Amino acid sequence: MTELMANAPRLGPDAFEDLAGRHFGLSGTLVPLYSERDQNMLLRAADGRGWVLKIANAAEEPALVAAQIAALRHIARADPDLPVPVVLPTRDGSDCVVVTGADGRRHTAYAVSYLEGDIAADRPLAAADYRRIGAGIARLGRALRGFAHPALTGRPLLWDLRAAETLRAHAGRLPDSLPRDNVAACLDHFVTAVMPALPRLRAQTIHGDVHGHNLILGPGNAVAGFIDFGDMIHAPLVFDAGSALGDFITGPDAAEPVMGALVEGYDSVTPFEDAEIGLLYDLMLARQAATMVIIAARAADEPEAEAYMTATGFGAPDAFEHLHALGRDAATAVFRRACGLAARPAGAPGRSPVASLLDRRKRVMGSRPYVFYDPPLHIVRGEGAFLIDAGGRRYLDCYNNVPIVGHCHPRVVNAIDRQMRVLNTNTRYLGEEVLDYAERLGALTGGALTACAFVNSGSEANDIAWRMARAWTGNAGFLCQDFAYHGITEAIDAVSPSAIRQGRTPAHVRTLLAPDGYRGPHRHGTPEIAARYADDADRAIASLAGDGMKPAAVIVDSAFMTNGILAPLPGYVAALFDKVRAAGGLCIADEVQSGFGRMGAHFWGYQHHGVTPDFVTIGKPAGNGHPLGVVLTRPEILDHFCERTAFFSTFGGNNVSAAAGRAVLDVIEDGDLVRKAGETARHFHRGLKALMARHDIIGDVRSAGLAFGMELVRDRALLTPAPEETERLVNLLRDEGLLVGSEGILGNVVKIRPPLVFEPADADMALAMMDRALSRL
Numbered sequence: 001m002t003e004l005m006a007n008a009p010r011l012g013p014d015a016f017e018d019l020a021g022r023h024f025g026l027s028g029t030l031v032p033l034y035s036e037r038d039q040n041m042l043l044r045a046a047d048g049r050g051w052v053l054k055i056a057n058a059a060e061e062p063a064l065v066a067a068q069i070a071a072l073r074h075i076a077r078a079d080p081d082l083p084v085p086v087v088l089p090t091r092d093g094s095d096c097v098v099v100t101g102a103d104g105r106r107h108t109a110y111a112v113s114y115l116e117g118d119i120a121a122d123r124p125l126a127a128a129d130y131r132r133i134g135a136g137i138a139r140l141g142r143a144l145r146g147f148a149h150p151a152l153t154g155r156p157l158l159w160d161l162r163a164a165e166t167l168r169a170h171a172g173r174l175p176d177s178l179p180r181d182n183v184a185a186c187l188d189h190f191v192t193a194v195m196p197a198l199p200r201l202r203a204q205t206i207h208g209d210v211h212g213h214n215l216i217l218g219p220g221n222a223v224a225g226f227i228d229f230g231d232m233i234h235a236p237l238v239f240d241a242g243s244a245l246g247d248f249i250t251g252p253d254a255a256e257p258v259m260g261a262l263v264e265g266y267d268s269v270t271p272f273e274d275a276e277i278g279l280l281y282d283l284m285l286a287r288q289a290a291t292m293v294i295i296a297a298r299a300a301d302e303p304e305a306e307a308y309m310t311a312t313g314f315g316a317p318d319a320f321e322h323l324h325a326l327g328r329d330a331a332t333a334v335f336r337r338a339c340g341l342a343a344r345p346a347g348a349p350g351r352s353p354v355a356s357l358l359d360r361r362k363r364v365m366g367s368r369p370y371v372f373y374d375p376p377l378h379i380v381r382g383e384g385a386f387l388i389d390a391g392g393r394r395y396l397d398c399y400n401n402v403p404i405v406g407h408c409h410p411r412v413v414n415a416i417d418r419q420m421r422v423l424n425t426n427t428r429y430l431g432e433e434v435l436d437y438a439e440r441l442g443a444l445t446g447g448a449l450t451a452c453a454f455v456n457s458g459s460e461a462n463d464i465a466w467r468m469a470r471a472w473t474g475n476a477g478f479l480c481q482d483f484a485y486h487g488i489t490e491a492i493d494a495v496s497p498s499a500i501r502q503g504r505t506p507a508h509v510r511t512l513l514a515p516d517g518y519r520g521p522h523r524h525g526t527p528e529i530a531a532r533y534a535d536d537a538d539r540a541i542a543s544l545a546g547d548g549m550k551p552a553a554v555i556v557d558s559a560f561m562t563n564g565i566l567a568p569l570p571g572y573v574a575a576l577f578d579k580v581r582a583a584g585g586l587c588i589a590d591e592v593q594s595g596f597g598r599m600g601a602h603f604w605g606y607q608h609h610g611v612t613p614d615f616v617t618i619g620k621p622a623g624n625g626h627p628l629g630v631v632l633t634r635p636e637i638l639d640h641f642c643e644r645t646a647f648f649s650t651f652g653g654n655n656v657s658a659a660a661g662r663a664v665l666d667v668i669e670d671g672d673l674v675r676k677a678g679e680t681a682r683h684f685h686r687g688l689k690a691l692m693a694r695h696d697i698i699g700d701v702r703s704a705g706l707a708f709g710m711e712l713v714r715d716r717a718l719l720t721p722a723p724e725e726t727e728r729l730v731n732l733l734r735d736e737g738l739l740v741g742s743e744g745i746l747g748n749v750v751k752i753r754p755p756l757v758f759e760p761a762d763a764d765m766a767l768a769m770m771d772r773a774l775s776r777l
Contacts, residue, residue, distance in 0.1 A: 134261065250316045256334055354376060396766055455649045
């Protein structure tokens with residue numbers, strides 16, 4: 001408890017006058033201001049402007065003062081209209097100075113602007129005021145979202161609710177007049193039940209201490225300022241709301257109205273996640289319990305110290321007892337109503353909500369629901385590399401390739417929203433958005449493929465590329481890998497053998513051997529083996545010729561995803577393309593899964609094979625999930641096609657889709673995500689290889705950049721496939737909180753395909769989950 005026992009500095013007025021004049025060029029009337037650990041003085045200059053001279057506690061690390069100053073400047077950039085103090089540099093341009101007190105202790109001192117108004121604790125507040133306060137706290141959190149400082153991570157601070165175990169050890173020091181047993185029980189529950197849930201919550205730099213004495217109100221109780229950033233920490237975002245609730249509720253009378261209004265205001269700016277709503281009650285109660293313990297410990301250890309906290313209304317035991325009696329369920333119901341959320345339906349008698357949803361789906365979407373996992377997940381939100389289910393649980397998403405830059409990326413969402421509010425129409429009208437996007441895509445091919453045909457999906461893009469190839473070559477044959485998937489149109493379903501449940505491959509299609517040059521006895525393959533797989537194209541082309549056809553095109557997924565994320569030997573794709581072109585065909589690179597930097601080092605997957613295709617096709621990842629598809633090809637091929645058919649897609653290339661596509665390119669470029677994907681891929685691959693060394697069921701681990709195939713086998717020497725174990729592992733990983741899929745013609749490859757925003761720390765989290773699940777398997 002010693003960190004809170006050091007009294008605030010006690011410098012006299014002369015020291016403040018000297019500080020103001022010598023270092024800041026200020027003079028005026030001095031008025032003391034209250035502070036818990038520091039010493040603050042208001043200087044009112046002759047021109048009426050107010051400045052706060054702040055002298056930090058001698059125990060305060062200078063880095064923490066630097067963090068506060070940096071945070072204030074960051075907020076001013078992120079949200080210029082948010083009222084926070086402005087830092088005044090010293091006369092020599094420094095942020096702060098060091099002063100020495102009468103006791104010889106050295107203190108960091110700095111100056112900020114004084115925010116006019118009254119502290120919120122001195123004004124009567126109504127529900128509308130608490131809504132404004134809640135919205136202001138959320139705005140402050142959003143402004144701090146991109147701020148980080150090393151002094152704030154892991155900072156020891158008793159006001160951090162994660163210090164509950166330390167505080168619990170001092171709960172016995174509460175006097176008999178306070179609810180000692182309930183406070184202890186509250187802190188026990190926080191340690192055992194709440195703390196384990198915190199790592200799954202959104203976390204960032206937070207203010208950490210918004211209450212009635214750190215909030216300035218102006219006319220009409222408008223929020224006029226947030227002050228005192230001395231308790232900033234890196235912590236779950238919801239801590240700010242939970243602590244504010246605990247501090248603003250100082251009595252039992254208006255507890256529920258304050259709870260509802262403050263949460264409603266916060267949610268209007270930053271919607272709460274379900275898991276956060278479920279913990280608000282515990283956070284609110286823990287804040288009040290922590291306050292009572294800290295007050296009691298201070299009073300016992302420093303009986304002569306000023307009892308300012310009790311005098312100013314902190315640590316209200318009546319409010320704590322009321323909320324304790326109210327209970328978690330009733331309080332959570334208040335919070336859910338404030339967020340516009342009804343109680344979740346129980347579903348049919350004896351049926352879980354997930355089962356009821358599945359029944360409804362079968363009635364309206366067909367009796368064979370194509371869903372992941374057993375039982376399936378009810379996902380309600382996405383954020384970055386995570387998906388959140390209806391119960392608030394967060395899952396690390398290592399499967400869905402469509403949100404290539406992460407779920408609900410704010411830059412993409414904002415681009416879609418802005419453009420939708422202005423114009424969304426088709427390319428019959430001239431517009432700059434689609435032209436800017438097309439030019440950027442063409443440049444990314446090195447200028448080889450600069451003509452774009454816009455559609456709405458990868459399936460359509462592949463369909464149009466196929467039609468262009470037929471028109472250009474006059475041929476009818478189509479080549480693909482033996483377990484490929486390229487889309488759902490009739491033409492493209494024909495070259496998606498992995499999706500064919502019944503029936504045979506169409507007569508004009510020939511499949512090629514999956515080019516796994518490292519498999520079985522050829523695990524240490526040679527260029528000759530690569531040539532053997534490429535020679536399979538000769539067989540396919542000859543087979544077409546036997547039926548009177550030549551190939552119009554071959555279509556290749558550069559990462560060979562559905563074949564199990566294969567690692568073909570160098571030269572295979574180039575040899576395949578050469579053979580097809582020699583037979584009169586063209587080459588399609590399906591980049592829906594392998595493009596946009598997923599494979600690291602290069603933007604397009606085909607570039608890893610040292611080839612240039614005749615068509616590049618992209619789909620929904622291009623818009624991070626927005627319906628966007630494009631065919632890139634040579635201008636003469638597109639012109640030839642359009643001379644022979646009235647090709648037009650009503651919403652292909654619409655303004656909103658183009659805005660989404662441009663935003664995705666911006667995120668990838670500005671975030672250097674292609675390079676980072678390669679680095680993270682190598683880190684993750686090393687971790688998967690380490691898992692393979694510990695778990696014999698892993699027969700092979702392959703990487704196509706930030707896409708991985710982990711092959712499960714019952715016998716590593718014989719590589720006997722383990723499809724049942726693969727299915728069980730996928731569900732075990734779901735239970736751990738990690739989402740992956742299965743792939744491959746034998747169903748024994750765990751498919752791992754995270755978004756580009758996946759980082760090494762996420763990889764480490766995924767590897768730990770996989771290690772536990774493999775041990776259980």
